[in-house]
Amino acid sequence: MFDVDRFRSYFPILGPPVRSGERLVYVDNAATTQKPTGVIDSICDFYRSYNSNVNYGMYDFAVRATEAYESARLRIAQYLNVSQREIVFTYGATDGMNMLATSYGKKFLAAGDEVLVGAAEHHSSYLPWKNLCSDIGATVKIIPLRGERYELDTDFYRSMFGKRTKLVVIQHIGNVLGNVNDIKLLSKMAHENGARIVVDGAASLAHGPIDLRDIDCDFFVTSGHKAFGPSGSGLMFGKYDLLKDMPPFRTGGRMVNEVSFENVAYKLPPERFEAGTPDIAAVIGFGESIKFLSEIKWSSAKQYLANLSRYCRCRLLEVEDLVLYGSGEAGIFSFNILNIHCHDVATILAKHGIAIRAGHHCAQPLMNLLGAIGTARISLCLYNTTEEVDFLVDILKTCKDYFG
Numbered sequence: 001m002f003d004v005d006r007f008r009s010y011f012p013i014l015g016p017p018v019r020s021g022e023r024l025v026y027v028d029n030a031a032t033t034q035k036p037t038g039v040i041d042s043i044c045d046f047y048r049s050y051n052s053n054v055n056y057g058m059y060d061f062a063v064r065a066t067e068a069y070e071s072a073r074l075r076i077a078q079y080l081n082v083s084q085r086e087i088v089f090t091y092g093a094t095d096g097m098n099m100l101a102t103s104y105g106k107k108f109l110a111a112g113d114e115v116l117v118g119a120a121e122h123h124s125s126y127l128p129w130k131n132l133c134s135d136i137g138a139t140v141k142i143i144p145l146r147g148e149r150y151e152l153d154t155d156f157y158r159s160m161f162g163k164r165t166k167l168v169v170i171q172h173i174g175n176v177l178g179n180v181n182d183i184k185l186l187s188k189m190a191h192e193n194g195a196r197i198v199v200d201g202a203a204s205l206a207h208g209p210i211d212l213r214d215i216d217c218d219f220f221v222t223s224g225h226k227a228f229g230p231s232g233s234g235l236m237f238g239k240y241d242l243l244k245d246m247p248p249f250r251t252g253g254r255m256v257n258e259v260s261f262e263n264v265a266y267k268l269p270p271e272r273f274e275a276g277t278p279d280i281a282a283v284i285g286f287g288e289s290i291k292f293l294s295e296i297k298w299s300s301a302k303q304y305l306a307n308l309s310r311y312c313r314c315r316l317l318e319v320e321d322l323v324l325y326g327s328g329e330a331g332i333f334s335f336n337i338l339n340i341h342c343h344d345v346a347t348i349l350a351k352h353g354i355a356i357r358a359g360h361h362c363a364q365p366l367m368n369l370l371g372a373i374g375t376a377r378i379s380l381c382l383y384n385t386t387e388e389v390d391f392l393v394d395i396l397k398t399c400k401d402y403f404g
Contacts, residue, residue, distance in 0.1 A: 002297070002304035008383045010036040010292075022353025025388045030175050030332050030379035031357050032225045033206055035289075039228060042288040043281045053277055055254055069280055072287025073270075076235060079290050080220075081211045086243065088236045088270040089283055093202040094124040096221030096236035097169075099249040099273065100198060101128035104219070104238075105167075107247060111137030114165045116195075118143045118152060118181075119369060120174050123362040125200045129169055143170070145369065149327040151179050157186070161193035168197040172204035176334050176361050176377065177326025178309075180204075183215045191216070196242075202226055206381065207305070207330060208298045212237055224282065229289030233282035236273070243269035250275040301382055305331055311386055312378065315393040320400070325370055331380035334361070340399055342376040348402060352395050 008014050011034045014024060026034060046068065052061035054069045070084075077084040090096040105128075109115070115129050119142050126140075133140050141160060146153040152170075168190045173180050183199055190197040196218040204210060205227035212220055219242070224233030238246070248255060248266055252275035257265040266272045309331040316322060321338035336342055346358035357377045360367045367374060378392065 002300040002382070004304065004383065004385055010038070011383055012037060012040070014383060025352075025354040025384075025391060027378045027380060027384060027388065027392065028355045028357050029206070029381040029384075030203055030226070030361075030377065032231070033228050033381055034383070035230065035285075036228055036292050038292055039230065039285045039288045043230060043285045046281045046284050054280055065280060068284045068287075069278070072283050072290075075287050075294075076290050079209060079294055080237065081213045082237055083240060085269060086237055086240050088238065088243070088273045089278055089286075090221070090234040090236050091232050091279065091282075092223040092225070092234035093200060093221045094223075096234055097124050097198070097200065098128045099236055100219055100221070100238075101132045103246045103249045103273070104242070105129065105132045106136070107245075109133075109136060109138050109166055112164055113138040113167075114162065115140050116143055116157070116160055116165060116168045116170075117141070118170045119145050120150065120152070120177055120179070120363065120366045121169065121171055122175055122200060122202070123364070124202075125169055125171060125198075126365070129167075141165075142365075143168075149179065150177050150325065150370070151327065152181055152186075154182070154185065154189075158189055161189075161195065165193060165195050168195055169200070170197065171200040171202075172210075173201075173207065173330045173332070174326065175203045175332065176363050176366055176375070178328040178330045178332030178334070178379075179326055180329050183217060187216045187218075203330065203332070206293070208296075208302055209294075218242060224286035224289055227289055228292055230282045230285040232279045233286035235286075238269070240269065243273075246273075248272050248275065252276045296382075305380065305382055308380055308384060308386065308389070312380060312389045315389055316378075316396075319393060319396045322396070325372075325375060333378045334375040335378075336372060336375055337396070337399055340403060342374045344402070345376045345396070345399055348399050349392065349395055352391075354392050354395060 013034050050061045050064040052065040054066045073087050074084045077087045130140050143157050144153045187197050198219040199217040201220050201222040205222045220237040225231040255272050255275045313328050323336050325334045342358040346356050359374045
C-alpha cells in the first residue's frame with residue numbers, strides 16, 4: 001500500500017495553513033509541484049557550503065560544484081535509460097523546445113517540409129515550430145482529436161505522413177485534458193515514414209520512470225519544476241547521432257574547444273549546447289528530485305494515483321452543471337460549471353485554501369476546439385488525498401450559491 005501520509009511529510013509547505021486560515025489543498029500540480037525537503041536542502045547546501053562556478057576551477061569548491069553538476073546529469077540519464085552525453089540541461093521544457101526548433105529545425109528542415117503537431121499542444125510546443133515554419137516556408141499540420149474525451153486521432157495521424165513530412169511534435173501527457181499518448185506507437189509510425197519525433201514530457205516526468213530507449217523518441221524535453229524539482233531546471237534529450245550534427249543554440253563560454261579571430265571549434269554534446277554559467281543550484285536540485293523519484297515504489301504509487309484519479313472524476317460528475325473535458329487519466333481534470341466563469345470558480349476555491357489553475361492553460365487553439373474561453377483545472381499528485389477531493393467537491397457544489 002502507498003503511504004500517502006508519509007509521502008506528504010516530505011513536503012514542508014503542505015503543513016502550515018494558508019492566508020485564509022484554511023489548510024492548503026494544493027491541486028495545481030500541472031503548473032508546478034511542491035518541493036520535498038531533500039531538494040530544498042540540496043539547493044541551500046550548495047549556496048551555503050560550496051558555491052562556485054562549474055568547470056575549470058582547481059580549488060575545492062569548484063571541484064565539488066562540478067562533480068555535483070555532472071552527478072546530476074548521470075543520475076537523470078540513468079533514470080531515463082540513456083547516455084549522459086544525450087542529456088542537455090535547459091531552463092525548462094520551453095527552453096528545450098526552442099533549442100530544438102532553432103538548432104535542429106533550422107539545419108534539417110527546409111521550405112516545403114511538413115511538421116505534424118498535436119491539436120492539444122501547449123503553446124511552448126506549438127509556437128517554436130510555427131514560427132520556424134513561417135520563417136523557412138515549411139508547413140505545420142495539426143493532428144486532430146476524436147471522441148468525447150478528445151483523444152489523439154491515431155488513425156488520422158497514420159494517414160498524414162507524406163514525402164515531405166519530416167517531424168512530429170507531440171505531448172506525452174496532456175496538460176489540459178489529462179490524456180496519455182502512446183508515444184511508443186507514435187514513434188514507431190513516425191519512423192516507419194522517415195520522420196523524427198519530439199516529445200513534450202513536461203507533464204509526465206512526475207508520473208514514474210520513463211524509458212526513453214523503449215519509447216524510441218528522437219528528442220524529449222521536460223521541466224524539473226513539474227517533477228518535485230526547482231524552477232529554472234529542465235533537460236533536452238536527443239539521440240547522440242542527432243545531437244552531434246546539430247549546431248549550438250547559444251554561443252559563449254564553456255561550450256568551445258578553441259576560438260580564434262578566424263575559426264571556432266565547438267565541444268561535443270552535451271557541452272556544445274550549454275553556453276555560459278548554468279543555474280548550478282537548480283541542476284543540483286533537479287538531480288535530487290530525480291533521486292527522490294527513483295526511491296518511490298512506483299507499483300503502489302501508480303495504483304494510488306490511478307485510484308485517486310478515478311475517485312476524483314466520479315466526485316466531480318456529482319456537481320450540477322459541471323462539464324468535464326478529456327479523460328483525466330493522468331489526474332488532470334479540466335472543467336467548467338455552466339454560467340460561472342472559470343476564474344470565479346478558482347477564486348471561490350482559493351478562499352477556502354484550495355489551489356487550482358484557471359484560464360486557457362497556454363493552449364488557446366485547444367480551447368477554441370472545446371468551445372471554451374478557458375477552464376478550471378485540477379491536477380492531482382501523489383501527496384493528494386480523497387479527503388482533499390471531497391472537500392474540493394463540497395466547495396464546488398456551493399459555487400452557484402455565490403451567484404444567486
